[in-house]
Amino acid sequence: xxxxxxxxxxxxxxxxxxxxxCDRARLPLCPTDxxxxxxxxxxxxxxxHGPFAAVTPRPADPAMFLYTSGSSGRPKGVVxxxxxxxxxxxxxxxxxxxxxxxxxxxxxxxxxNALAVSQAAxxxxxxxxxxxxxxxxxxxxxxxxxxxxxDFRTDDDCNDIARVGAAGTHRSLVGHGGTDGLSPGLxxxxxxxxxxxxxxxxxxxxxxxxxxxxxxxxxxxxxADSRSIxxxxxxxxxxxxxxxxxxxxxxxxxxxCPALMTGYHNxxxxxxxxxxxxxxxxxxxxxxxxxxxxxxxxGRGDNMFVSGGENVYPSEIEAVLERxxxxxxxxxxxxxxxxxxKKPVAFVVARPGAAPSEAAVKAFALANAAPxxxxxxxxxxxxxxxxGTNKIDRRSLARRAAExxxxx
Numbered sequence: 001x002x003x004x005x006x007x008x009x010x011x012x013x014x015x016x017x018x019x020x021x022c023d024r025a026r027l028p029l030c031p032t033d034x035x036x037x038x039x040x041x042x043x044x045x046x047x048x049h050g051p052f053a054a055v056t057p058r059p060a061d062p063a064m065f066l067y068t069s070g071s072s073g074r075p076k077g078v079v080x081x082x083x084x085x086x087x088x089x090x091x092x093x094x095x096x097x098x099x100x101x102x103x104x105x106x107x108x109x110x111x112x113n114a115l116a117v118s119q120a121a122x123x124x125x126x127x128x129x130x131x132x133x134x135x136x137x138x139x140x141x142x143x144x145x146x147x148x149x150x151d152f153r154t155d156d157d158c159n160d161i162a163r164v165g166a167a168g169t170h171r172s173l174v175g176h177g178g179t180d181g182l183s184p185g186l187x188x189x190x191x192x193x194x195x196x197x198x199x200x201x202x203x204x205x206x207x208x209x210x211x212x213x214x215x216x217x218x219x220x221x222x223x224a225d226s227r228s229i230x231x232x233x234x235x236x237x238x239x240x241x242x243x244x245x246x247x248x249x250x251x252x253x254x255x256x257c258p259a260l261m262t263g264y265h266n267x268x269x270x271x272x273x274x275x276x277x278x279x280x281x282x283x284x285x286x287x288x289x290x291x292x293x294x295x296x297x298x299g300r301g302d303n304m305f306v307s308g309g310e311n312v313y314p315s316e317i318e319a320v321l322e323r324x325x326x327x328x329x330x331x332x333x334x335x336x337x338x339x340x341x342k343k344p345v346a347f348v349v350a351r352p353g354a355a356p357s358e359a360a361v362k363a364f365a366l367a368n369a370a371p372x373x374x375x376x377x378x379x380x381x382x383x384x385x386x387x388g389t390n391k392i393d394r395r396s397l398a399r400r401a402a403e404x405x406x407x408x
Contacts, residue, residue, distance in 0.1 A: 003216040005029050015065045015077055042043035059083035065265055066112060078266030087258040089140035106134040143150055228294040250288035252301055254280040305334040305342045310372045317344055320369045331384055332375060335405060345401050346375035349383060359376040
């Protein structure tokens, strides 16, 4: 998972960096006019730090700039305060023991998930093992060599809990992670390093079996196959807002807690668009909430498009298509249409050994969803293209769809 050289320079210039810490392999990405600290060559110098004056930051002072992925435009610097980090660590302490866990981090440290997990683990004196690159085999089993040279072995049955996030959790992951439980959550860098909706039922079952339930909170149970991401964290305020109706049971999710960012670096107008006057962060994600307080992801607001006067969320169609017994994965994107303005088309990855036809996929969608939701064209791929943070590259798929239609 690599970042382009232009993106590295954009971020370093935007944040006003005065020193770059990197490994030798990524040294060519760094601007030559900035001082560089190369771990393999300069790490020993840190062991004797020399005299220095300690600084006690104020709670609201910036502690970190975490840059967005840029999937919706230029990366923005998310300013997170010391209070944000301390609050997150305190929440983590309520749900885990101290010094008793080994945490395997499979994402790069520039990603919110890796940073949040590493910080929380170090704060509670856990051991952190960093994978240089993710593969299913290295995550589930194999040998990992931390920088200090110690040999640490993981076996297929040693991973207790896997946490997933950053995008929708494909149903094929559940029960196949080599763990007792899969713990999905919702978070955004703008919402702080762990301002998320944590407790789904599967995760709750695992915590209960390990005697942790009383240290979190009690909530109604959901069946294991529920598509709900869980109920609200007791220390995070959530509300669903519709433009015309105010608060509702289906609308754009807004959240408020001490982990929220203080704003986007040097972008006051962008900050004003996502932080409300009463302190809520507007996620842009659309959810619905049932009468028991469980939340269900409907779709990304910036992915929604209008087709023939109807609001279409790609994730809604994808969920239908992925129930087809011969479909492993589906991604829906909009294309221009003279009559409907936009219309949905789909890219599909078939299950091994399966070969569904375009007609069969369209017929399945028509039989299981509203007519306006069915994909007008279906194309098959061996795998989905990924963007820089290993999320599906919807932009490239939309361009490919337009090209395929033009050729046709």
